[in-house]
Amino acid sequence: MITNKKNTLFRKLNILTVIIAIILLYLIDSDIVGNQYIKRILNLCAIYTIVSVSMNLVNGFTGLFSLGQAGFMAIGAYTVAIFTVPVELRESIFYVVPQNPVLSQIQIPFFPALLIGGLLAALVAILIGMPVLRLKSDYLAIATLGFSEIIRIIFTNIKTITNGALGINRIPAIPSLELDNFNISFGPMWSIFGIAALSVLLISLLVNSSYGRAFKAIREDDIAAQAMGISPFKHKVMSFAIGAFFAGIGGGLLASLLGTVDPKQFYFTMTYNFLLIIVLGGMGSISGTVIASFIVTAGLELLRFFDEPLTLFGVNIPIFRAGLRMVIYSILLMVLVLFFRNGLLGQKELSWNAIIGWFKNKMPSHKKSEGGAL
Amino acid sequence: MKRKISLFLCFMMVFTMFTACSNEQGTSTSEAGSDEDVIKIGVFEPLTGENGGGGLQELDGIEYANKMYPEVLGKKIQLVVVDNKSDKGEGTTSVSRLIEKDKVAAIIGSYGSGVSIAAGDIIKNAKIPAMGASCTNPMVTQGNEYYFRACFIDPFQGKVMANYALEKGAKTAAVIMQNGDDYSIGLGNFFIKSFKELTGDENSIIDVSEFQVNDTDFNSILTNIKAKNPDVIFAPSSLTTAPLIISQARDLGIKSLIMGGDTWENPSVIDVAGSDAEGIFISTFFDESNPATEEARSFIEGYREELGGKEPNIPAVAALGYDAYLLIRDAIERAGSTNGDAIKDALNSTKDFEGVTGIINFTEEGDADKNIAVIKTVENGKFKYIDTVEIK
Numbered sequence: 228m229i230t231n232k233k234n235t236l237f238r239k240l241n242i243l244t245v246i247i248a249i250i251l252l253y254l255i256d257s258d259i260v261g262n263q264y265i266k267r268i269l270n271l272c273a274i275y276t277i278v279s280v281s282m283n284l285v286n287g288f289t290g291l292f293s294l295g296q297a298g299f300m301a302i303g304a305y306t307v308a309i310f311t312v313p314v315e316l317r318e319s320i321f322y323v324v325p326q327n328p329v330l331s332q333i334q335i336p337f338f339p340a341l342l343i344g345g346l347l348a349a350l351v352a353i354l355i356g357m358p359v360l361r362l363k364s365d366y367l368a369i370a371t372l373g374f375s376e377i378i379r380i381i382f383t384n385i386k387t388i389t390n391g392a393l394g395i396n397r398i399p400a401i402p403s404l405e406l407d408n409f410n411i412s413f414g415p416m417w418s419i420f421g422i423a424a425l426s427v428l429l430i431s432l433l434v435n436s437s438y439g440r441a442f443k444a445i446r447e448d449d450i451a452a453q454a455m456g457i458s459p460f461k462h463k464v465m466s467f468a469i470g471a472f473f474a475g476i477g478g479g480l481l482a483s484l485l486g487t488v489d490p491k492q493f494y495f496t497m498t499y500n501f502l503l504i505i506v507l508g509g510m511g512s513i514s515g516t517v518i519a520s521f522i523v524t525a526g527l528e529l530l531r532f533f534d535e536p537l538t539l540f541g542v543n544i545p546i547f548r549a550g551l552r553m554v555i556y557s558i559l560l561m562v563l564v565l566f567f568r569n570g571l572l573g574q575k576e577l578s579w580n581a582i583i584g585w586f587k588n589k590m591p592s593h594k595k596s597e598g599g600a601l
Numbered sequence: 602m603k604r605k606i607s608l609f610l611c612f613m614m615v616f617t618m619f620t621a622c623s624n625e626q627g628t629s630t631s632e633a634g635s636d637e638d639v640i641k642i643g644v645f646e647p648l649t650g651e652n653g654g655g656g657l658q659e660l661d662g663i664e665y666a667n668k669m670y671p672e673v674l675g676k677k678i679q680l681v682v683v684d685n686k687s688d689k690g691e692g693t694t695s696v697s698r699l700i701e702k703d704k705v706a707a708i709i710g711s712y713g714s715g716v717s718i719a720a721g722d723i724i725k726n727a728k729i730p731a732m733g734a735s736c737t738n739p740m741v742t743q744g745n746e747y748y749f750r751a752c753f754i755d756p757f758q759g760k761v762m763a764n765y766a767l768e769k770g771a772k773t774a775a776v777i778m779q780n781g782d783d784y785s786i787g788l789g790n791f792f793i794k795s796f797k798e799l800t801g802d803e804n805s806i807i808d809v810s811e812f813q814v815n816d817t818d819f820n821s822i823l824t825n826i827k828a829k830n831p832d833v834i835f836a837p838s839s840l841t842t843a844p845l846i847i848s849q850a851r852d853l854g855i856k857s858l859i860m861g862g863d864t865w866e867n868p869s870v871i872d873v874a875g876s877d878a879e880g881i882f883i884s885t886f887f888d889e890s891n892p893a894t895e896e897a898r899s900f901i902e903g904y905r906e907e908l909g910g911k912e913p914n915i916p917a918v919a920a921l922g923y924d925a926y927l928l929i930r931d932a933i934e935r936a937g938s939t940n941g942d943a944i945k946d947a948l949n950s951t952k953d954f955e956g957v958t959g960i961i962n963f964t965e966e967g968d969a970d971k972n973i974a975v976i977k978t979v980e981n982g983k984f985k986y987i988d989t990v991e992i993k
Contacts, residue, residue, distance in 0.1 A: 263697050263701050263726075263727070264697040264698050264701035265701075271694065323787065323790040324790075380781075383780060383781040392781045392785075393738070393783050394715065394783065396740045484693075485689050485690060485693060485719045486721075486722050487718045487719045489715055489783065490781060491783075492689060528698070531683065534682070534683065534684055535681075550648055550684065553649055
């Protein structure tokens with residue numbers, strides 16, 4: 228009886244949270260609250276969420292230490308870049324080596340291009356995954372890292388398709404969705420957040436399905452999993468391909484948001500950003516990854532005041548200068564990792580139960596520590 | 602204990618968030634009051650990340666300019682510097698920050714064309730004029746009426762070197778470029794294009810080769826070139842590879858002229874290549890020993906003192922940063938206001954502005970319409986000014 232009541236309460240809370248989120252999204256998107264700066268940060272946060280959650284599916288849930296995310300993002304980003312740039316601009320963009328005559332006549336709308344980008348990334352992941360996923364732990368990491376570098380180098384060299392080192396510019400922004408009947412238009416933010424929410428939802432459904440349980444079984448012990456009748460190879464390739472699909476989608480959104488791509492952007496160091504996010508959020512926790520994506524991306528912006536000169540009592544403090552932000556950021560990361568060994572949420576998920584439980588635990592423990600000798 | 606610490610960390614996080622917000626409000630209210638006596642100019646440069654070194658040099662030039670000319674329209678100019686980490690995503694957020702939070706009147710930056718291109722759309726939509734100092738990619742200003750730049754663009758530099766090669770009597774050329782480097786590929790290709798046009802011979806470029814980043818052995822490329830025996834070798838490349846290419850070419854007994862871009866103007870090229878560097882040719886933005894304008898004379902003297910021997914040469918990007926600041930300041934002065942469109946129009950009507958790097962006018966695209974480039978060579982272990990080339 229009590230649990231039933233609790234459940235309905237939680238369901239109401241869930242609906243309330245979603246409604247609040249939608250209202251906030253509407254207010255920010257239609258420029259009633261906040262400004263372009265905040266909008267941009269939030270959009271980046273959402274895109275990083277997509278990629279991080281997809282990486283967590285592979286690294287956290289399936290236990291494959293893969294570092295190929297930047298490569299898959301590059302595939303998605305370049306697909307969107309190549310196909311959405313208006314045909315008439317192509318010549319001025321490919322000013323050194325002209326674009327392939329067949330490709331230069333093809334232009335497809337943003338959403339199909341985004342989908343193709345994701346599918347291409349998944350296809351490449353399957354092809355790469357077949358041989359590479361036979362490796363384990365560190366060896367897999369090295370192989371996938373190498374793969375993402377190969378993608379980058381290929382993109383640098385197929386100049387008639389990708390414009391080589393010069394990159395592709397003038398990528399159109401994410402289109403607004405117009406609903407003429409209701410006279411409402413949904414700006415790019417709706418698309419980005421919509422896709423982010425959808426990917427998080429799909430991945431969490433997947434993780435809680437029988438496939439997800441198989442992934443986790445493989446993570447814990449693949450020989451035991453095999454003994455239970457799970458095909459580790461099939462499931463590993465599947466997880467790898469789905470992870471790549473969402474990374475490709477994230478890359479495509481990023482390309483359109485920034486309006487420009489070039490191969491240097493997809494250095495392997497980019498993957499470390501996402502690795503940082505999933506380790507911080509908790510390997511094997513989707514909600515932790517979402518929270519960490521927002522904290523890491525927005526946090527870097529919040530720390531910007533360390534870069535500004537600071538004058539206290541008329542004295543200019545010399546260490547407050549450009550670059551201090553990155554030092555503070557690194558220190559914060561070290562502190563966080565030291566105190567949260569398993570990331571913010573470990574393998575747990577955020578739920579109302581957990582939040583309430585956390586606070587309930589807090590109260591008595593507080594009293595105890597006050598009374599006890601510490 | 603652990604919970605206590607985690608609780609404390611959470612509080613800290615929430616607390617910093619609030620302080621950041623209140624800070625924002627604080628500055629915005631005080632801004633309304635102090636708006637009368639301060640004009641803000643935003644600077645976005647890579648101060649960390651792969652281009653951190655170049656970005657800092659450029660920033661030094663801008664800050665020196667701010668020190669020399671701290672006022673406009675009777676108000677103080679305040680520089681708001683943000684770091685873009687040489688990253689496009691950070692580049693766009695840092696520019697939005699300058700526009701939305703700091704409400705700057707104009708923007709200077711950035712070293713590295715990629716970041717500038719990414720930020721271009723935001724600048725265009727916000728109608729805030731921007732001045733690039735050393736971003737040489739043509740795409741930065743193309744189709745963006747609010748983006749200007751103080752430097753010449755890659756096609757021009759390629760043309761200058763092709764012209765000079767021809768003047769030296771070259772009929773055939775070989776080009777060596779760095780694979781994956783937009784600067785090197787851009788410059789190399791424009792050289793090829795101009796050289797073919799000038800000689801009127803499609804086969805005048807007898808060899809084009811690319812090397813990978815971090816390559817140190819160029820013997821295979823150079824042996825190939827030696828067999829074809831070109832009159833000139835054009836090798837726009839980074840500072841670290843330049844001396845290696847030069848020495849290895851001379852070791853192989855290649856007698857062709859060797860030419861490079863503005864990145865080669867650094868004593869370390871001579872230090873590493875030694876006597877092999879004698880007789881190489883480079884093009885650059887300005888010459889310390891032969892100032893083009895009155896402004897240049899005072900800049901060279903003052904900035905040398907400012908550097909205090911920290912660097913042996915004045916970096917060209919510092920001079921360009923200095924020019925970028927002066928151009929913006931001049932435009933605000935002529936516009937008589939800090940309105941974005943007014944400044945943009947003033948920049949467009951800039952006429953024969955005397956900068957450190959020459960007389961500056963703007964083309965329709967907003968590029969500095971510079972018609973001079975400086976050619977230097979190496980003689981007795983030192984860079985020596987040879988000629989100022991003018992291109993029509």
